[in-house]
Amino acid sequence: MQEILRLKDIVKCYRLGGQEQVVLDNVNLTICRGDFIAILGPSGAGKSTLMNIIGCLDVPTGGRYILGGRDVAAMTEAQLARVRNREIGFVFQSFQLLPRLNALENVELPLIYAGLPRRRRRELALAVLERVGLQDKVYNYPNQLSGGQQQRVAIARSLVTDPALILADEPTGALDQKTGQQIMALFQELNADGRTVVVITHDAQVAGYARKILRIVDGRLFPGEVDLAGQREHIDVLG
Amino acid sequence: MSWANIVNNKLRSALTMLGIVIGVASIIALITIVQGATGAITDEISSLGANILTVQARGTPLKPGLSANDLDRLEAIADVRGVSPTISGYVSVSHRDKVLEAMVQGKNELYFRERPVQISAGRAINALDVDGANRVAVIGSDIARELFYGQNPLGRSLRIGGSTYTVVGLLAPSGGFALGSTNKAVFIPYTAAMKTLGVRTVSSVEVHMADVARADEIIGQVEAVLLESFNYREQAYSIFNMQDALDVMKDVTRILSLLLAGIASISLVVGGIGIMNMMLVSVTERTTEIGLRKALGAEPVQIQIQFLTESVILSLGGGLAGIVMGLLIACAGSWFIGIPFRFSATTVIAAVGFSAVVGVLFGWMPARKASRLNPIDALRHV
Secondary structure (H helix, E strand, O other), rough: OOOEEEEEEEEEEEEOEEEEEEEEEEEEEEOOOEEEEEEEOOOOHHHHHHHHHOOOOOOOOOOEEEEOOOOOOHOOOHHHHHHHHEEEEEOOOOOOOOOOHHHHHHHHHHHHHHHHOHHHHHEEEEEHHHHOOOOOOOOOOHHHHHHHHHHHHHHHHHOOOOOOEEEEEOOOOOOHHHHHHHHHHHHHHHOOOOOOOEEEOOHHHHHHOOEEEEEEOOEEEEOOOOOOOOOOOOOOOOO | HHHHHHOOOOHHHHHHHHHHHHHHHHHHHHHHHHHHHHHHHHHHHHHHOOOEEEEEEEOOOOOOEEEEHHHHHHHHHEEEEEEEEEEEEEEEEEEEEEEEEEEEEEOOOOHHOOOOEEEEOOOOOOOHHHHHHHOOOEHHHHHHHHHHOOOOOOOOOOEEOEEEEEEEEOOOOOOOOOOOOOOOEEEEHHHHHHHHOOOOEOOOEEEOOOOHHHHHHHHHHHHHHHHHOOOHHHHHHHEEHHHHHHHHHHHHHHHHHHHHHHHHHHHHHHHHHHHHHHHHHHHOHHHHHHHHHHOOOOOOOHHHHHHHHHHHHHHHHHHHHHHHHHHHHHHHHHHHHOOOOOOOOOHHHHHHHHHHHHHHHHHHHHHHHHOOOHHHHHHHOO
């Protein structure tokens, strides 16, 4: 399968009060086109740091990150912005929609930075909103939408630039269980359409929707079991 | 995007703009009023004639002023159209039981030909009056009203000093800002004035030049005549060129305008600091938004442009409001002081440019701060 990105011996350290703290410890990860990977771990295990590095929001202290054949460490700030815009679609726990923009405008936002003309932006944004089932809510503002609908808008926004990878950080964290299941089902559908999805979560049930689970414990990444039953796994076995 | 934020913080944006509004309004108002006033003054001076040299003779102990012969010699200089002597004195002027003190000015016919004095009734003083030292007078509208209220002054007698004159002409009411109006003037032939006021020589004379381009040469020749006439004593006379006065006037008002604009700019700087303050608050408030935009692919420069646009819109909006307000103040102020209101496009363009510069200058730092926010920290904000 075609490789999208490869993390090689990634190390991330923070200096906290003169003490060096290793957050990511020699992480190796390869993501290929069509993957649906869940990175499962308790809070403080380094999930968010890993997501930030994959999402080019943060740079590793050591190791190499190859994205689409290019070394991320060699990229300028502007090039990184371009990568975030074109290659990666972010979905956040708290949706991160701009309250003053309606659903359509929120979805169009990445396309503005991609420099697309208005008409084309509208076309693409409407198409992805339809894909997530919100074709009749396009002019609603975030506060006129339910949590699940807001997350669908956010997913539409992540899809709109047709990125190589959708990176979701606790996408169900702010939703009730039923809505969360619907959102995860949507990710499954998107994956079935051929999209590459990485979900970062502390919830084994959420991780169960993925085709492949990786566990992160104390900054180290381990392969995990696919939880076919969708039941809660006991992650402390490895901790 | 920038616009949306301004609209969403209406009150705060309006208050921030107010600083710029006041700054620009004060600059526009001050400069417009100063320019209106100087315009009025210079126009008046120009209308009096930039082609006129005024000679003031202080004289020497032996010769207190210019003689008739000197006047002839001045008139004979090439490119001099003529000379117009002035004999003036503040004396009592009366008609029957009405008495008042007035500035009586002895002139010749040239004065009435060259100066923009308007005769509303009767006639001006002519060459025959001057030659014959006729006791005739042309009076201003205020004098006519005060002495001859309700009757036609033409043909009536007027006592000036100890002599009796006849009113032959009436002056139209005049405005006039810098050099006073002619409404309170009493004009008589200068030859008659010399007798009535007991003056034997002329101490003030205007030399009317036919060709202003040759002013320097003419001044040289006038000086030569005067030097010879006053036995080579330079301090016995002075020559005043109207054009020089205009030049000095323009210099003074230019400096005055710059000074006033400088003082008013201080308020513009204060307004700019207000904008910077609001932009910094805005950047802090919208940390999450900035982080999100960066995560969605906004380059630092795009974030910077967004915030710069916002501050330029604020300052430019304030600038435009300030121009309107400043022009209104200037209009009212000019009317109140009694000078013409003059709209200056240059000032307005400069004010627009200046407020845009303030927006960029004071928006730069907050915009840069926004563009440098780390997206991770920014997103963690919530």
